[in-house]
Amino acid sequence: MKKIIAGTIGNCVHVAGTMNFLTLAEKEGYETEFLGIALPIDTIIEKISELNPDIVALSYRLTPEPLEKVLDELKEKIKKENIKNIKWMFGGTEPTAKVAEESRIFQKIFNGTEDIDEVIAYLKGKDYKRQEFYPKDLISRINSKYPYPILRHHLGLSSIEETIEAIEKVSEAEVLDIISVAPDQNAQEHFFEQDKMDHRLDGAGGAPLRSKEDFRKLYKAAQRGNQPLLRCYSGTKNLLAFAEVLKETIDNAWCAVPLFWYSDLDKRGPRTVRDAIYENQQVMKWHGDRDIPVEVNDPHHWSLRDAHDAIGVADAYLAAYNAKKMGVKNYVAQYMFNVPAFMAPQMDLAKMLAKIELVESLEDENFKVYRQARAGLASFPADLNQAKGQLASSAYLAMAIKPHIYHVVGYCEAHHAARAEDIIESCKIVRGVIRNEFLGTVDMTENLIVQERKNQLIEEALLILEAIKSLNPMAKDPLSDVETLAMAVEIGLLDAPQFKGNSAAKGELTTRLVDGALYPYDNEERRIISEKERIERVLEKNIGKEKLVV
Structure with missing residues (x-):
């Protein structure tokens, strides 16, 4: 020593x-x-x-x-x-x-x-400016810095040329480790059927990537500075074919795929819920077979649609469970804070700790979990100065879960799409938070209120998971069975208020924010209902009293 x-x-x-x-x-x-x-x-x-x-x-x-x-x-x-x-x-x-x-x-x-990376490099006996300091795969990149998180940020502007220029600037600034390529919706849904694109929408929500060569140009642009890794959304249609393109062109650092979504539920793809679950599982398996890390970016989608906290926790377990079942070895668990936007920080932290405890209970010699934290987009105000404060505040809270990856959300996103200068500034703000956090902080995870809520959410999430299993006791493995999972959505065990009128879901759940946490709520009786009571109501209404298991 x-x-x-x-x-x-x-x-x-x-x-x-x-x-x-x-x-x-x-x-x-x-x-x-x-x-x-x-x-x-x-x-x-x-x-x-x-x-x-x-x-x-x-x-x-x-x-x-x-x-x-x-x-x-x-x-x-x-x-x-x-x-x-x-x-x-x-x-x-x-x-x-x-x-x-x-x-x-x-x-x-x-x-x-100097940035903290340079200090760490010196302590590790490495030359910060030499190319070999920057590992070319996700796990090595994480291991080269942990307990300091590596940073990622999404980037996709309305033209290929603008996106390439921005990647070059961000790479040369050496402020982040992963660039998440954001294709426009036309690319995500119709990359292989471009005759179906509505070209009036080109560049809407991301870069208009139309060929393998477009992706290769982005990869080439990143081969400078600290050579950030590239990754890309999985697409919302033809996911397996798109996965092959991403591996071939940008050496996709990890796959991000949902379990239930990009389907009739969110209208971001043409798939039924059953088809989506099956195809998403096959995408997980494809990457698992090739030792490519996988993120199942599912749980926060429920919370974004105002599902109560216990559903988000239960789905975090389901997402990780299905990834493991499909042979994924390195799993990226994303923890999105500030969803809903006005959630109390201590309740937010409790929800994340509950997810972590359940997800990491699945770890063994063949399944390793890496934590990724981020702020919720809706929590950013349009006032740019206040938004910078929100970025720093959310990052500081997220450091309590000791993430391996911190997904920086540009402070400007409520005002305009992040350009290179915005991304660089946002990453520097988060780097400042990390620098101060490692001076030593109060352990917020040990707060009694946080622990009490965490334990409550774990108990409630386990009730949901047991109820899902009860839907199809003949299934070999109900928690990864397509029919069982689809049924859980159809009858409302997994539900959200924003699904009202959605033919693919029940849409009967009502929730309310009380004391900074989100609970199921009975509007007629004007009270919070327990998760046990909610599940009993769902099963009794849809299956019958004789099958109640709660």
Whole structure:
């Protein structure tokens, strides 16, 4: 284990940067010791003799002129005491870093403008600017930085040329690790049947990708800067064929596919719920067979349509369960905060912790879960300054679940589609949050209210899952059986208020936000109903009392 000793020199008492650096070093396996503030040079020399460190990190953040004399003394003492085989580091402001550079004492100098990636790279003994520092697959990229999350952001502008230019700018800025390519809806639904496209809608919601060559151009644009990985939505039709295109052209970092959606439920595709479930499962299997990570981006779709929290938690388990059943080995579990937008932070965190506990109960030697957190789009106000505050606030809360991936949502999205400059600024805001979070924070997950709500949601979600199993006891595995899952939607075990009038769903659920959490609600009796009572009502109405299992 390498040893780092650190302190401030001269009359400098500013230690936040030094302590942050030592915290990062400890997480990377270094033995560290903070020597103190405003250290005399003789004290530093004595400590080197006593502690025999590998690295000596010194900081000075005051007026640069006095530093020159302090470093002259240090240089003289190093020579006099014949101190060798030590790496000297300096941390300060840009003006003091210039003085440190001129002293020729230090092998590494930080001036405060560096990103956390560069600090981590140094501690790992890697050259931040060399290409091999940037792993070319998702899991290696995560492992190269964790416990610091890698960042992703979606990008898809209304023309291929604009999208390519934006990818180049974002890659060169070195602020994120994954670019999520956003095709327009025409591409997602009709890439293989372009005669069916309504070209008046070209560029609506993303880039008008029309050929493999278009995708290759995007990949080429990202081969600069920190070489971010690329990934893309799965499409809403012909998903297996689209998966092959994405693997061939952009080396899709991971697949994102729903379980129930892109169907009659959300009207984003022509598939029935049954056809969607089956095809989505086959897409999971296709990627699992090729060891490509999979995200089943299903649970937040229920919450986005005002389904109560227990349904979101139950579906998080269903999504992961089906991925595992289909042979997925590396699973990306997305946790979307701020859905609904006015959910209380402690209740939001409780919901995510409930999902995590259920999803990660599925882990074994063949199934590994990676957490991905993000803010809900609807939580961003149109006022851009307030939106920046929301981005930072949501990211700070999300850090409590220790995500492997943080999906940055551009602060500008309620106002306009994110361009390169917006993406870079948004990522820098989140990087600032991460930098501060790793100084040490209060563990919000241990809050008693959070824990109580988490346990309640787990209990309720398990009731939903058992009720789904009861629908088809003859099925070999009801929780991955297409007919059983479709029936759960049709009778309303899985339901949402926004499905009212939707022929593919029940649409009878009513919910209400109470004390910052979303519950099933009886409008006639004007009260929250328990999940047990809700399930009993659904089963009694649709199946009969003799089959009640709750």
